[in-house]
Amino acid sequence: MLVLVRQFLKDSRHTGAIIPSSSRLALAMTRSVRSGKHPKRVLEVGPGTGPFTKPLLRALLPGDEFHAVEINPTLSNRLETRLLQPFRNAHPEISVELHCAPIESADIQPGFDHIICGLPFNNFPPPLVRRIFKRLLELLAPGGELMYFEYAGVRAMKGPLVGVEGRRKLKRIGATAKILSRRHSGKRKLVLGNMPPAVAVRLTR
Ligand SMILES: C[S@@+](CC[C@H](N)C(=O)[O-])C[C@H]1O[C@@H](n2cnc3c(N)ncnc32)[C@H](O)[C@@H]1O
DSSP: OOOHHHHHHHHHHHHSSSSSSOOHHHHHHHHHHSSSSSEEEEEEOOTTTTEEEHHHHHHHOOTTTEEEESOHHHHHHHHHHIIIIHHHHOOTTTTHHHOSSSTTTOOOOOOEEEEEEEGGGSSSOHHHHHHHHHHHHHEEEEEEEEEEEEETHHHHHHGGGGGGHHHHHHHHHOOOOOOHHHHHTTTEEEEEEESSSSEEEEEEE
């Protein structure tokens, strides 16, 4: 957990949290990967210290493919050493790749059945939020599913602290989320067992 605090102090905008997501939120974010068809291609964006990566790796079977895209080199190295390399050694028949890059420009092929995204969208400028969602939806296979989460009521809570321009940005991010939800059959699940409580959002292509 301390590693996330250190990375947050260095770069709060990208890191977005000082506490990793809980196992409850991880279950909500990864449920359909555990029950879906095989072989499948799974992409995790912003794995951080790996709370979603662990259940995702457990859900994989021979022939499946897993990619993780993490912008932060310290968190990438940690994920590789602690989770991905040991998993590859134990399961050579499952393809596991780590890309230390921003999702906006990571060199990955589209056609993912599941994308699990842990990015702190409410910290980003609205044009970047739209660009990243566009990229994520392009990376999804037809019929695929994109999961992301946000802290419950985050825009209402941040609003009074960020000034007029900040509130305008949060409003635009909220509007983007609403449009995406309408276009992509959005479903929301409140997860109280997270610090702070969070909403897991499911979009489909
Ligand atoms: C809020 S943390 C979430 C970490 C973990 N998924 C969790 O739920 O605890 C956000 C993570 O996204 C990463 N990140 C931020 N912007 C990114 C980008 N553009 N591309 C890839 N990763 C990014 C950060 O470095 C950080 O590890």
